[in-house]
Amino acid sequence: MSSAPEAGPLLGLVLFALAAAAALLTRLGGLGLGREVLVAALRAVVQLTLVSLVIVAVLRNAGLTTAFVVGMIVVAAVTAGRRITGSARRGTGWALLPIVAGVVPVMGLLAATTLVPSRAVAILPIAGIFIGGAMTATALTGRRALDELETRRGEYEGGLALGLMPRDAALEVCRSAAAFALVPVLDQTRTVGLVTLPGAFVGVLLGGADPIEAGTTQLLVLIGLLAIEAVAVLITLELIATGRLTRSGPGAG
Template sequence: MSHLTPQPPQVPRYRGFNRVGERYGITIGPFGRRVSAAPQVGPLLALVLGSLAVVAAVLARLGGLGLGRDMLVVSVRAAVQLTVVSLLIAAVLRSAGLTAAFIAGMVVIAVVTAGRRITGSLRGSGWWTALPIVAGVAPVLGLLLASALVPARTVSVLPIAGIFIGGAMSATGLTGRRALDELTARRGEYEGGLALGLLPRDAALEVCRSSAALALFPVLDQTRTVGLVTLPGAFVGVLLGGADPVEAGAVQLLVLIGLLAIESVAVLITLELVARGRIDRAGSYRRL
């Protein structure tokens, strides 16, 4: 019998998803069945993705949204970026130093993206967006690592750091853009506040605070409906990666509640930076 290929041990049916499949390069699902969360990479996948991108671009163009070209550009860009990351990620995860450098690169890209979204330029005050992003992510990620709730392993830290940085980037970009738009559109109210004796910061906050708070609605809705409307990526990924449902739920709770804290910090700091004039853009309420 020694010539037979080793077979995986029997999987207890009551355990559901488990880690036995890691040794054999597979994922063992409920009742011992092999499952895969990944689509088959090939021409069919490329055809479906291309079709969806074209449909999105055509609908945006027909609807007069002015984003048709952007739909195609970001789709191609996402495909290229994920291909490169997929080729690099195995090497990155082997080294704590490379993982730290990769996370630092993610922060820089998030700052550039949020800064351009707010100011429309890579130069000038857009670099102030580094403050809300780092101030939101660093304490929460540090707390999770210090408490050992997230193991200090590259394979654990990198994906959670990416989710946190992405959430801070979105909240910062939305807050800054909406705050400046509101201040420009309601310049008369801002000047009226100044006439009544308010400081420029206080007058600006009176005008833009309520609209900037809308940046928190996406994470609030996601947290409110988790498990009822959506099964977020962290939950599904951890579940199919070998954890049991309770562990997957715990990871997803860490992510969602962590995002609430991170995005709240990012929104408040961004709002303060806009009110104090640190984040500004050409044609804004201060330059009219």
């Protein structure tokens, strides 16, 4: 008997109820994200439905697998760039750099050491987890760093008055805030197995592997994410400090 929820009217009803509850709670709480919650839920349904329909063909073809991974990276860069600068066109190019710089070396290491089999069914899910982590770290770092530079503008200008270069003055202001982007992955790594059983661990178990294999896979994912997100945070911070990633609109710069 399958352990996955059965697709059907009941699943649709439960998903709708959960999304509606989340949207209502955020609206009643004054968070102003009710519409975004509903849109995100709808997009998830549509996107995962489409992916489910094409994933078999993707996994059977190395070229399609590569194109799929490249597509994930591009979407991640667009999302992070828009979150940081307020404009996908303005931010995507620079947001691509920390994501690629974090993900490619780690995936290359895992492939070169054959710790991850060179099969699409093994590479694709891990690449997706890594790309998602890099996207989140990039977006959080960029937003927090730019927020700090705006709210602590006086400290930044004070640093310039003391003779600091613009990059160094910006780093003094926003470095500590940017470090918070690593908190989610640090907490997840610290509490793995105690608070949560992450997706890679559960997925490998459901695929028929033994708990040791599932544990080693999850360790690769978690420690890999630490390295990837550290790279993404540092590169994004550098892009902010050197003025390459800035917000569009009146408050930019």
